[in-house]
Amino acid sequence: MIVSHWSPSGESPAEGTIPTERAAKAGFEPTAVSVLRPIPGRLSVADLAGCRPTDLDYDPPSEIELAELSRFLNLGLANLIEAWDDRPSGPLRLTKGRIRSARTCPAQVLTELTRGAMNFQLAVGTVCDLAAGVLAVHPRFSGADGWYRSLSAALDQEHPEVGEFVDNLDEMGREDFTHKVDELCLPLPDLLGDLTALQPVTHQRVALSFDQPDPLDVLLSGEVDLTAGTDVQVLVEVKSGSISPRVIDELTHYGLIVALQHHRRRQAAGPDRQQRTKPVVGCALTLGDLAVTPVPFTIENLHAAATRVLEAVDILITIDGAATQDLPIPTTPGPYCRWCPRLDRCSAGLGQVETEDD
Amino acid sequence: MTDRHWHEALTEALAAVAMTCVDGDPRTLKRSEIVEITGFDITAAARCQAGAAAPPEPFQADLFTTTKTLALRSIPGLRRTGSALDSVSRVMREAQRSDDGAADDDWLRRFLKESPIDVRARVAARAAGWLTRTLEILEVSDLQETRAWRTGIPLQWDYPGRGLRLRTKIDLLIPDPEHPGVLLPIVVASSGRVGLADELGFLHLLWKSTRRPVPNPGDQTQPTPTRRQARSASAIDLSQAIVVDHRQADLQRRSLDSLAEQGLAATVRAATAVTERDRISAMAIKPPDATPHADGPQDAPTGQWPHPVLKAWFPNYLDQQASRFTCERCLWNTVCDTAATLNAPSPIVSNNSGNRHHLAGPAHTPDQGETATQSITEQAEAGGDMSVDESPMIAPHWALVGGIRLSEPAGQ
Numbered sequence: 001m002i003v004s005h006w007s008p009s010g011e012s013p014a015e016g017t018i019p020t021e022r023a024a025k026a027g028f029e030p031t032a033v034s035v036l037r038p039i040p041g042r043l044s045v046a047d048l049a050g051c052r053p054t055d056l057d058y059d060p061p062s063e064i065e066l067a068e069l070s071r072f073l074n075l076g077l078a079n080l081i082e083a084w085d086d087r088p089s090g091p092l093r094l095t096k097g098r099i100r101s102a103r104t105c106p107a108q109v110l111t112e113l114t115r116g117a118m119n120f121q122l123a124v125g126t127v128c129d130l131a132a133g134v135l136a137v138h139p140r141f142s143g144a145d146g147w148y149r150s151l152s153a154a155l156d157q158e159h160p161e162v163g164e165f166v167d168n169l170d171e172m173g174r175e176d177f178t179h180k181v182d183e184l185c186l187p188l189p190d191l192l193g194d195l196t197a198l199q200p201v202t203h204q205r206v207a208l209s210f211d212q213p214d215p216l217d218v219l220l221s222g223e224v225d226l227t228a229g230t231d232v233q234v235l236v237e238v239k240s241g242s243i244s245p246r247v248i249d250e251l252t253h254y255g256l257i258v259a260l261q262h263h264r265r266r267q268a269a270g271p272d273r274q275q276r277t278k279p280v281v282g283c284a285l286t287l288g289d290l291a292v293t294p295v296p297f298t299i300e301n302l303h304a305a306a307t308r309v310l311e312a313v314d315i316l317i318t319i320d321g322a323a324t325q326d327l328p329i330p331t332t333p334g335p336y337c338r339w340c341p342r343l344d345r346c347s348a349g350l351g352q353v354e355t356e357d358d
Numbered sequence: 359m360t361d362r363h364w365h366e367a368l369t370e371a372l373a374a375v376a377m378t379c380v381d382g383d384p385r386t387l388k389r390s391e392i393v394e395i396t397g398f399d400i401t402a403a404a405r406c407q408a409g410a411a412a413p414p415e416p417f418q419a420d421l422f423t424t425t426k427t428l429a430l431r432s433i434p435g436l437r438r439t440g441s442a443l444d445s446v447s448r449v450m451r452e453a454q455r456s457d458d459g460a461a462d463d464d465w466l467r468r469f470l471k472e473s474p475i476d477v478r479a480r481v482a483a484r485a486a487g488w489l490t491r492t493l494e495i496l497e498v499s500d501l502q503e504t505r506a507w508r509t510g511i512p513l514q515w516d517y518p519g520r521g522l523r524l525r526t527k528i529d530l531l532i533p534d535p536e537h538p539g540v541l542l543p544i545v546v547a548s549s550g551r552v553g554l555a556d557e558l559g560f561l562h563l564l565w566k567s568t569r570r571p572v573p574n575p576g577d578q579t580q581p582t583p584t585r586r587q588a589r590s591a592s593a594i595d596l597s598q599a600i601v602v603d604h605r606q607a608d609l610q611r612r613s614l615d616s617l618a619e620q621g622l623a624a625t626v627r628a629a630t631a632v633t634e635r636d637r638i639s640a641m642a643i644k645p646p647d648a649t650p651h652a653d654g655p656q657d658a659p660t661g662q663w664p665h666p667v668l669k670a671w672f673p674n675y676l677d678q679q680a681s682r683f684t685c686e687r688c689l690w691n692t693v694c695d696t697a698a699t700l701n702a703p704s705p706i707v708s709n710n711s712g713n714r715h716h717l718a719g720p721a722h723t724p725d726q727g728e729t730a731t732q733s734i735t736e737q738a739e740a741g742g743d744m745s746v747d748e749s750p751m752i753a754p755h756w757a758l759v760g761g762i763r764l765s766e767p768a769g770q
Contacts, residue, residue, distance in 0.1 A: 130480075133480065133483055134476060134479040134480060134483065136483060137443055137479055137482050137483040137486060138475075138479040138482070141475070141476070141479055150476055151476045152476070153473070153474045153476050153477045154421070154476040154477050154479070154480045157420050157421045157422075157477065157480075158421060158480065196443055197441070199441070199442070199443075199490050200443070200483070200486070200487075200490075201486075201487035201490050201491060202483045202484070202487055203484075203487070204487060204491065204604075205604070205605045206605055206606075206607070207548075207605040207606050208606065209550065209606065221605070258607070261606060261607040261608070262607070264608070265607065265608065
């Protein structure tokens with residue numbers, strides 16, 4: 001009964017939405033967000049990855065429900081895309097980051113186009129993420145010399161920008177950084193458990209294309225930090241912070257992609273040939289609160305993720321329309337403005353920060 | 359068309375390119391004298407001919423280039439070890455232990471021996487992940503099934519009497535579940551990848567052209583298949599291939615017969631680009647000395663240094679020269695001069711916005727599957743640098759937001 005710690009909290013959406021006429025025409029209500037609240041408990045990722053489908057205390061979506069979800073998403077996307085004049089030839093790519101940006105504030109989508117500076121938190125998160133990937137295949141890997149130092153050769157190849165960032169810190173900054181990394185990575189082996197016999201796959205890229213009305217119009221994509229499991233497939237998101245609705249939303253985005261991938265494969269195999277696919281479960285490994293939090297991919301959660309996709313597409317089309325007609329893009333300022341990389345160019349954001357400071 | 363016809367079609371189509379290559383029997387020529395067209399060149403030319411024509415980067419073993427090779431070498435051990443990770447670990451342990459000099463000739467073993475433990479762990483994770491994912495998508499529940507799998511079957515075709523060679527490898531062959539005794543090629547790739555059809559066509563064409571030596575007593579250039587090739591060939595069916603898409607967790611059976619024509623065109627395109635590349639390399643043009651200046655013309659390119667498109671087009675050249683320039687404009691001018699010298703199209707082309715420029719270069723093709731926004735998003739997801747290539751030719755048009763004004767907050 002591993003996934004029984006969860007219950008819907010009924011919280012309101014974490015971030016605002018921008019309903020438009022197009023959304024109504026596309027057939028979805030742009031508000032549904034299911035936020036789940038964890039009840040802390042001691043659990044390792046290996047515990048979850050080693051469980052059997054019968055251990056899951058919730059009903060995974062049925063084929064009929066997944067077929068309905070797929071139809072809902074296909075139809076919504078087709079309607080939105082069809083009404084999009086002068087669209088680009090490439091696919092519209094929906095990642096968790098872009099969905100989050102679009103739903104937070106349309107102007108934040110533009111931050112993708114500005115050079116993003118590495119910062120302390122991002123660098124720490126990158127090292128923790130890499131540490132989890134190493135421990136998944138080598139549980140006895142020791143960060144005895146300091147985790148950052150122990151991983152420096154791999155970091156140089158996979159994320160050289162982290163090394164550059166750390167090199168530019170002053171001595172005290174570097175000390176803070178290595179201390180923070182060590183503090184967060186220390187409990188990682190216990191939180192992960194031994195995954196070596198559970199088919200771990202690190203940094204698995206996942207994607208789902210929608211071919212309506214034209215091939216590859218929309219592509220949902222992402223990179224799962226870690227997947228593992230022999231009888232169930234656990235999608236793990238490693239975070240250096242604490243559990244939050246945002247983490248759940250990101251995991252559910254992956255859940256939507258993988259659940260629909262499995263559904264499509266089973267459909268393609270047909271009734272005569274049994275397609276072997278495992279039930280999929282989400283798992284947030286948050287080092288800030290030392291929690292391993294299972295996230296069930298119920299049909300309600302997947303439906304909420306699909307709705308977020310449609311909302312994001314709607315907003316991106318609005319941005320594109322404004323960009324091509326040289327019109328201003330609407331903003332929805334909020335507490336997040338303070339950390340927006342485009343703050344210095346956004347009068348609305350500057351106003352928001354000024355108000356908060358007053 | 360029969361296999362012999364494909365051999366003749368290939369000979370005829372590559373005649374113009376072959377004339378620029380060294381005259382002689384490829385078996386007696388030095389390797390450095392032979393122009394080699396590989397599967398990588400075919401894919402590169404399909405993505406962007408400018409990319410294929412750019413000076414080749416020397417191969418460097420790293421986390422990314424070792425993944426597939428290590429995974430493929432681990433396949434024979436799957437049955438004994440019972441898991442992808444254990445099999446990969448075994449290959450790595452053997453590499454660590456080898457001190458018989460074999461490692462010196464084997465780039466992968468050398469890399470594994472010389473790498474620190476964190477890099478080895480990441481290599482193992484990536485290779486085991488590749489294998490696990492492949493097994494999962496192929497629905498291999500019993501690893502004993504991998505007994506009949508074959509890896510690394512080389513294919514090679516030499517142009518008669520000229521130093522021009524086509525070569526590639528079939529990474530993986532597995533028994534066709536629908537036709538016992540027949541082996542089908544597995545290609546691990548995104549099913550919508552630009553250049554995949556060219557790559558498959560090239561594979562098929564090469565197979566058709568080299569499967570049986572063309573009976574021509576006067577022509578000794580056709581290599582006789584090795585015993586291993588001959589043994590493999592008896593069961594291999596390259597009229598179709600299975601494309602395994604790790605991202606979409608999908609597999610597709612693709613007919614290759616219909617792709618041979620496309621493979622022929624792709625081969626000619628890649629061969630043209632590669633011979634052009636060799637010509638550029640041979641010219642070793644020196645740029646003029648540049649003086650840094652602050653008040654360059656208004657249309658000077660802006661953004662990253664060096665500009666990513668320049669970097670993509672002339673990577674080695676830029677690396678050599680970057681230290682000489684402190685002003686992108688100067689480098690830009692130099693590249694323009696170089697392009698003019700090479701008789702390439704003018705590298706500076708204005709786009710609609712009038713204030714951004716890019717290299718037209720030799721037929722640069724935007725890659726629909728890998729737009730600028732894709733790459734930055736993926737980098738952002740990986741916690742990496744979110745810098746973006748601002749070149750309008752590779753950004754989707756909705757991302758052209760340089761001039762966008764932000765309005766007042768909605769509702770205010």
